[in-house]
Amino acid sequence: MAADLGFDPYLVPAVDGVAYGLLVFVAASGLVLCFGVADILNLAHGTLYAIGGYTAAALLDGGWSSLVLALAVGVAAATTAGALVAVLLTRAARRNHLTQALLTFGLALVGGSLLVSAFGPDQPPVRVPAALDGSVVIAGHRYAAYRLVFIGVAALIAGLLHLAVRRTRAGMLVRAAVDDAEMVAVLGVNPARVRVGVLAAAGALAGVAGVLGAPIIGPGPGTADVVLLLSLVVVVLGGLGSMGGTLLAALAVGQIQTLGVALAPSAAPFLLFAAMAAVLAVRARGLATARRAA
């Protein structure tokens, strides 16, 4: 059997790692925007993802139109929640990160409890469109169709995000605000509005990740914690505030969580954090050296 030789048995975990990594990237990119650009540590970010996930579970019925509806509702809800966090942070924005962390952590606890009381303590089932609710054979291996399509969609989102930050006026303003907030204010742009905009955009990204990622990291009482933890790991590994570094770190996290677990199942419980400690010990600033939003 050729399957016993070389890399072949690990092809599926490697592909799955890309799907998982891209999901983590979309989820974490919002946190990178908040932290790297607006300098706000938003610990409620995982809760914004959970909002998207629960929306998907509630609205998806196996048809394409329900997916569009879930995306619209989920993104709108998470964007609103992100903007709400920004408004509540108005007084704390100029304070240190500890104040922000405490406030947003409290918001995460409240939000988590609200979601559980609204949707129940169980993990609700998520129904993907019927056409994707199966598996396909690639290179002699069977793989979930939804995850394969997700890789394409998430790569598209990553590309659009890159263009938005590099090429649009909003992206330039945001990058300018990181470089010199006072100079941007002199140009007539209210930094507070930039902050609300960034947090709302971060919420939208978390909402997209939550809706599209619900079949992969499903909504449940522990979802917010899982996503926040993975996102924080990615932010740290990615070098605090660089989109390119974030993508690299997210893909690495994806591979560690899938290929790593397949190669060394007995090390599964601590593989991710061992890798993180190793990277930080060698390069304290993360995988990428770029300091700013790429």
Next chain:
Amino acid sequence: MSLSNPRRRRACLAALSALILLPAAGCADGEPAAGPGKSIKIGLLASLSGTYQAVGKEIRDGFQLYLSSHDGRLGGHEVQLVVADEGNGAATAVPAATKLLKQDRVAALTGIVGGGSVAAVYPLLNETKVPFVGSNGRPELKDVSRVWHTSYLSDEPGEAIAQHVRDNVKGSVYAIGPDYQGGWDELRGFTDAFVKAGGKLANPDGKTTFTPFPATTNFTPYFAGIKASGAEAVYTFYAGSAAVDFVKQYAQSEIKDIPLYAAGFLTEGGVLDAQGDAARDIYSVLNYSPDLDNAENRDFVAAWKAKNDGSPTTYAMASYDAAAVLDRAIAAAGDNPTPERINAAIGQLGQISSPRGTWQFSPSTHAPVQKWYLRQVRQDGRALSNTVVGDLATVGG
């Protein structure tokens, strides 16, 4: 487990207010025992909130179903059933059990979903000398003189199905399960009996692969290992949301054609609805299935369906049996059924007819010696259900 805190607090609040409201009733009769035809107090402790509330409600409803189909009487005495909330585990179970045993002074206690809760309540049982007829969780206990279970021991499902898997699978079997006490017990039961029967595990080191619990939500990397091992079948145990993730991902993975055998909880109750078509054809071992063909089961299922949507689970059945055990023990305990006499009478019961078929308490473990069934997930009318396809070993004791 981020939900545990607010839930625990709410449960505490409920227990506290019950504590304030109920002493009047508790003090009035003082004596826990009852005279001939007088009422008797039974305490039922189960998770009515939190992670395990689905199981807890089945346990409560199973017991109440027995009462309502027997004129609200056990052993000729009118029953006052006092229900308390176990919550997520020991932290809420102990105050609730304290209230039942010391405030309400129940003559017997039943229910309890979690093994950890049973272990935590156990010292109270010894202190108050009240018999406990548990209907689910069963930890390792030193002295079972007052503890009885109508459920099973965690290593028994695997033990019961091992010979069948050995006889029907041509080749090695891959064992995989969650990394906590329940998972270790369930998988050890299978692997020990399977290897003893001459079977070979496909796992590379000959030991069960354990996945971090509850952190594992993506099982795809483990499936690659199973494929590479060349296993002809897989044996597993997962419950709750992990069971849903495992089964759905298995059905879309490259090992979807490898037969899957499991302890029955993988496809029992609500998780089967969430798994849907992905669960089709899975073999599982359990001590009960709603389609068993015997008179007790037909009555039980009919009565259950008259009050609930869907079919009863093994959890409801075990609680129904706990009521049946108490019914016969209280009747045998004479005119003044004290906790001590009820406990002694349970030990003398012998064969008990039940919806699962006839069983009896093992004299050493006080858990059932019972027959286990091989079930397969098949279409039953519009819904999928666990259909009995054969008898397996009789295990226990």
